[in-house]
Amino acid sequence: MSELKPKTGLWGRLTGRGAAEPETKPADPDVGLVRGGVQVDETFAEAFPMSGTALIITAPSIEWARIAATTMTGFATSVIGCGCEAGIDRELGPAETPDGRPGVRVLVFAMSPADLEKHTINRVGQCVLTCPGTACYSGLASDETIKLGANLRYFGDGHQSSKVIGGKRYWRVPVMEGEFVCEATVGMTTEAVGGGNLLILGRTAAETLAATEAAVKAMRAVPDTVLPFPGGIVRSGSKVGSKYKFMIASTNEAYCPTLRAISNSKLDPRVGSVLEIVIDGLSADSVANSMRTGLAALTDIGLKGGVIGVSAGNYGGKLGPHHFHLKELMS
């Protein structure tokens, strides 16, 4: 919201040096960085390199594949608190999976290949191996791999066996239900990107949520990306650091509508609610595609749908080498 006058917080109000009156005039439609009456900030989303992998989880029915995938990618919103970030990329038909059963492709991201391997093994071991009828395969063709079935096989306690089929090694682990099949290694990439983001600045909480849901729906169709937060949406965007030394991140008061009077708010007075969409992708291009899709969906909804503005979070360019400029994504 670069051309909107920022308020200067409580000190400004008390001293009278802040903006006397909030700007209430709507942005001109489709001028500069305005689309559909939505003011798009001339800023960028700052993202960072990650290690990523893709898995294909199959099951006798799509329902059980979904259950396994949803469970496996649960509590994987941020590497800060969860160790990894994960989500469902898309559902696969029987013709798209190695064993001809319905499946789900999930993506997992971590800060290093070692972390990625550790968390992927833990999650598949606890959430897929345990799930009736499931099997797990690599969903990414790559020369770089991490171990998966090669470690999970030890659950078989000596009764496991391997089978090389089509040049790939699969481990068969006997379980009470029958047999769990898991590919020994899965492809991974160190070219993955985490932390792409969009901030949706809306008129009311209901309008902001509806617009963000629509953007999420469009963005979920972009391949090789996931939106790791609940329903693809973050309501509690954070800043680095805190007044409390033991907190490494805390609420981003500049975007909290209820703190606009007592903080260095960056919000237009018309903004009543802010939501964020965080994007992880297997490549920078995939993240850019997702952001472009989301931006287009939001500007299509426009001011009439309650979208006041769209912005993005960054750390001044110091955190990550990937800068996704909203202006470029609009063109």
Added chain:
Amino acid sequence: MTAMIFKLRGEPDQRLDLSALTPKRLAGLDEAAVAALPVGTGKAVLRAGDAFRVTMGDPADIRISGGCARLDGVGAGLDRGRITLEGEAGAYAGRAMSGGELRIEGNAGPFAGLSMSGGLLRITGNAGDFLGAAATGEMTGMRGGTIAVTGRAGQRAGDRMRRGLIAIGGAAGDFPASRMIAGTVVILGDCGRLPGYLMKRGTVLLGGKASAWNPTFLESGTAALTVLRLLTRELKPLLPATAPLAAFEGPVRRYAGDMAALGKGEIIQPAT
């Protein structure tokens, strides 16, 4: 570039050893050098030019026209490229091959795919005894790669097999997968006596019945095994479209054995 063609002049009066006719051995040779390659096994010296009419072409794509049961060692030591034999092969076809594709459009004699470690050996007819087995004195048989036989196979297919896949579209003789160490043998038809005799590990898929069953194999219940869905997808392009592979995608009976050996192997039959 068209294939390099060896057209058999007539049935030879001695067994031939065609192990010299591989892409690796033929690369860089001119027509005279190719014709001078020894292929005889008898007292009388016989060269490629004597037995075949040679048409130069791509040495990575070799076509031998006119098969004969006296053509031994076709594709032996093959490590790249493709060899197609239009007709019957003698013994030791694809012996110790490690890559590439050998296609025999007819029957193959005994010891086909002996000790092979990679590549694809396709036999559109029947195969003789000791398919993918170990040569005399060797500790392991086939160590990798794929053998696909459209028709029948003889005795001891996969003897001492260590790794890889043997797919037999028809029946097999006695003792298939005998002394098997690991790997997969698929027999879509019936087989002779004692399948998996003394096998340690590995998998035998048996579509039909065995003429005699080994008592040291123990029934281990009925289940639908996901790994068989992977295997049948691998087998589909290797076997005729009519091959009854779907039977392995449903419930199957599993027999664990051979308990007279390590006992970590299995014979799997369709449950219905």
